[in-house]
Amino acid sequence: MVRGKGRQDRKSGTFGSVDRLPSGRYRAQYFGPDGRRYKAPTNFLTQQDARAFLSVVQADIIKKAWQPPGVEVAEEVKLTFEEYAERWIKERDLGDRTREDYRDWLDSHILPVLGRYPIGSIEESDIRLWYGKLNPDTPTLRARVYGLCTTIFNTALTDKKVPVHRNPCCIKGAGSAPRAKVIRPATLGELETIVMTLPPRFKLMALLATWCALRFGELTELRRSDIDLPRRRIYVRRGVVRLKSKTRGIPVRKVKSPKSDAGIRDVSIPPHLIPVIEDHLRDHVGAGLAALLFPSVTDDTEHLAPSTFSRHWYRACRVAGRWVEGDSDDPDGKDHADLTLHDLRHTGAVLAALTGATLKELMDRLGHSTPGAAMRYQHTANDRDTAIAVALSKFVEPESDIDDPGNGRATLRPARRPRPSGSGSRRRPRS
Template sequence: MSPSPKQFPFNKRAIESLPPQSREAGAREAEYSDTECIGLKCLVNRQGRKYFYYRYTHKKRRRAIKIGEFPATSVIDARRRCNDLRAQIDRGIDPQGERQKILSIPSFKVFALEHYMPYAENVKRSYKDDRSRLEHHLIPCFGHLALHEITTQSIQLFLADGKKKGLAPATINRLRSLVQRILALAVQWGYLERNPASGIPKFQENNQRQRFLHGHELQAFYRALEAESNRQAADFILLLLLTGARVGELLNSRHPDVDTTHGIWRVPLSKSGKTRMVILNDAAMAVFARQVRVPGNLYVFPGSPKYQNARMAPPQKAFERVKRTAGIEDLRLHDLRHSFASLAVGSGASLYDVQKLLGHSSPNMTQRYSHLADERLRHVSNSVSAAVSIVVSPEVVLESSGARLDGVAPMDVEISS
């Protein structure tokens, strides 16, 4: 029995010779079957384009999977793909079901913005930081990939590239944590089988940055603040130095939370997640008191009047101008908090005092200033040493200092501390 014209052994010449489907035909495509590979079909449309399909039955249901268009997909490639699909069916797997499952997996961009971010906004106070990291770093790299296409290697290369570009280890670690958190959520919600970001080690961080304004720098910085044209930004920067507050805390400060009469500023939600009270010195109270209230806006440092009840953006441009005017480099807004702590310790505050002033939930964070306290104690100890030396051998001490007793008893000499 000779094969029907619709059934023949596929080869390149035979497929090329197939005519377009007749426009008078009821079906839009003509279907041809390969006698060498059961289930392999070639469909020809009215424009003459030819497509390979694999037709099969799974659990008494007829299914079809598109393999590719001829000639980009050759007859040999189509048959090889059919054999792979038949092997899946023999193992009880429905190839079309697996394909649909893969096609239903969203891209990283879609999952991050439409699934993760709405969730983060309800459970995280720092969700705005997540959105910024997504827009500036993660989506440009992974946004076009489906979730299952992201590999451990691609994440590690992304982090290593960030280091090459000069990102700080702490910044890279925040990006690592975010992508790990997003993909972990995708696993929990059934979009992924495993999290490719799991087990990627953190970069070594050095959080003990010691940069303080002191001496002539402090004087130059203050003079530059006085000369700054943007007075709102200048007051904001000055308050960072006078209170030791975090940038975010001061940006979110509201008039009802500042009591300039009693010198108390209430921070409703600090970094530790708790309310804290900031004790204001006289200078800080004066700066807070001169901030003009904008009708309808509760923020001490309001933003553009175009947006209702908006806060000011971090005054980075004004800060850069102040640094240039003062001739100061390598200084961040957060370093003003460190400078406040340094000045407090130098004025005699204990580490416990500094912990309370800065709102540290643990004394471990305050230990970075312990060397400053040590220097102050060494100065006090040297004062005691000088006093003892004068009693024991005043000539030696006075000769080294160029001073004279002129008949004053040793114990009457005042030692400056």
């Protein structure tokens, strides 16, 4: 028989091809979803049997249950998304707070809609329909829930026992959300007012959050042994995480290492803070090396509760003018501070950048492992843009008509009046 004659005899519109071999048997071939050509594992006595095999393969492809030959067949072809998600979160190496968040997002937003479907049958249209029902008024939560769903499907793609061949989460930009809050770093004047308004036991918290860029969880776990005054160092080795679970109605707090190696760091203390730290250690910290710098008000062996600090923080923000009165334009309609203790890290990052610190140095000081995370803390100092504009003019003006007294307030010199054409004395040409 002429080679390739079977393909020439193939009927238009049929799936795959059936070739008659010199032995009289029939060989079935087809192109899989991955674009590769595959042969049936055996030859057939009749053309009808070969066509029946191709029909079964085509049905598996349509149902998204097809597996390439040689790949282990899925143990559970009808494995639901909920069953796989439960297995996924159980086997995942997650932090306690992250696990709680993922559990909440699955139970509240993902499983009620997608959980009952076989994971291999979920298509892009199903994801779009589900995503469209997520609350658009909470864009950050919406993006994080979508991102979790995407991550679960990405893991399923690498699991040969799970019948998923394509991630249906293909909505462009759905996994990211614009920053809901535009952070305005505190000025030095506002910082001074806040520190002077806070009770004495909390003044150093605001100062360390700014000048040493420490987080609330890092501050509340600092102990006397973490402060090295002779070397002017703070050793950041641990932090407190507040979990959603409660014991006797009180949220559980867990001491743990930073989530990245970059979070474990030695932070240099600016010299002007040394006297303040010495006073705080003397007046508000126990004598033992394990004594907390900022303990609970009622028990100096327990960690400070965020709600306790917040009452004093809100009052200080109000005095400093960093308070927003609730109105109809506000999403919550409530009075609130437009500055948090964590936002003081932004002030510290700006001040550090103005000293000429490089991005790598800022990453080390802030405890960030990626440049992108550190860049989120970069802001333009109030008068820097004017100073930059003044400096730019010097490239094109040999004799600058701009005076900059050094306070960022540039003033223009009076423009020179051009000399009328033909006026004034002229030099005689040399003879």
